[in-house]
Amino acid sequence: MATVCVSHPRGPRGACGLATAQVGSLAMPPVPRPPLERPTVRLLVWLAAAVLLTVPVSLRPWAEMLGDARMDVWNHAWGYFFVADAISHLRSPFWTALAGGPAGGSLYFIDTPGALVALPVTLLAGPAVAYNLVLVVRVAMAGFTAQLFHDELAGRGPGGWVAGLAYCSSPYLLCELGNGISEVAAVGWLPLSLWALVRAVRLRTLAAWAALGVALGLTSVVNFYYGLAAGILVACAVPMLLAPVVLRERRLVLPVAGGLTLALALTLALALAHWWVYRATLDAPDALIQRARHLETFHLLHNAVDPQVFVRPGYFQSTDLLSSYGEAFRHTSYVRWSVILLAAWGAWKAPGPLARWLAVAAVAAALGLGSYLFVDGHLVLTPGGSAISLPFAWLRALLPQVAITHPMRLSLGVHAVFAVLAGAGAQALAARLAAVRRRPCFALLAGLVVAESLFASAARWPIPRVPTAIEDIYPAVRSGMVLDLPAEIGRTMEASRYFWFQTLHRRPIPYTVDARLGSLRDPTTLELLRDSGAPVERSERPRTPPPEVVRHWRETYDVIVVHQDFERRAGLAGAYRAAFTPVLGEPEERGDMLLWTLQPGSALDDPGGAQR
16 A cells, blocks of 8 residues: 555645545556646736736836826836945945935835845846836736635635736725835735735644744835734734634644744844834934924825725725825725625635634724724714724824824735635635636636726726936036926926936935925025925925025036926926026026036136126
């Protein structure tokens, strides 16, 4: 008789992870996995799905970047250049002279993990390709890890593909890709943490518990909000998963406690090391990013979450940032009715206690609603006139030193759990059909889920994109800085494109990472450009510089560039030319740009000479 190992996809496994069977004198040949069950093939399929979701940028990543020009894309793509430039010159990636000139300062680029992973691509193909590649891979990872989570929770089957597609095409993710916030697109880590938890509970080995700790720690490193959400959801799910096991086998109490301790230790080691570096840059005397505590109240309303955002289709925003603040950001946590109905069916019909995971999703939804109940653009008040506080407010009270102002990001667990339940629902629904009809059924259900994301939610598809081309209008510079103007383009973040221009000219600029008038680290220039008589602090009004300002510019800058298309959109058409020409002379015109090159022997040596 020979002992043969056969796979045992569900339930506790033996020491080798397999069950054994006596089958005769000859060993049975191993049964090959179907092609779509192989991890490599799955990864390639998810990469293809990510390419389709991000077309046309994914087909020409050197020419365009994912993200709306009015939002964060410029800052985040620049960060890939900044980190690569620092490391290639053997400098710290947590300090830069490129931003906040002339002094520079400490800076932790918020997507440093992505920039480090993409470092070889950045050095070989440039930051645009690296930035786009990381985003495409993150979409693929979202589908792959959601499928892993589904297969671990509900068993392998075609429903895993529905779960993965539901998750990687979520309106939440598509909107954040359009916003150009690259680290927020790293949604694949949360289902990976939940998968690691379910797997650890099933296997109960030190390696599985260690994998859980590493997954949670890396989730925190990649995105603090997702790490916090994953930690809370794991803490909620642990009693639900372990209580039946421990009650049934009391001898497992100590091993399980040891495994959880190991997981917690690894999580804290990774998360706290990352947190220490991040806090060190914020607390440094020369920090380029400064957390203003007085703005937290503003952010609570600015980022308020209406419960309707989970179930209301179409263009629905908890706060319409475009009409209220002039910002083009789109944020949604719309789950989709196709997913909700499939998930309800899965919770009811699928084998195993899947319905209990709805409680985990409810915790995620409660965390994602923000500090106070907010409906139809207003806080909901008690009869006594007090706002109704929610778990997010309690979390902020427990973590007073942590500026957490984006509650919707904590609702990511809703999408992960509902995607898995939707996959289970699709599987249960297809089980009622004849085998020949199951594949068309899965294809139809997956298509409905993706179509609702693309055409019946707040997400825009194709995802907004920006051109990467930079007109080479910057003259050869010596060692000074570049001053791009205007500093404000309405309430958008388009002025941050100056950082993208920096990837070409590679000279310091005076703005901190979010290029605005108030972010100028050159107080002399700031006072000249600020309209001190206007009621809005960010009002920009160029004036003719006095001689001391001109001398300062000569010592500090190599070139001043006025982008006339931005100037027109800022309502300042012709204002800079009229203000600067009397002392700097006539600018050089290159396309739609005005350039004043500040060279020795120019009119700057005699500020009044241009007027004589």
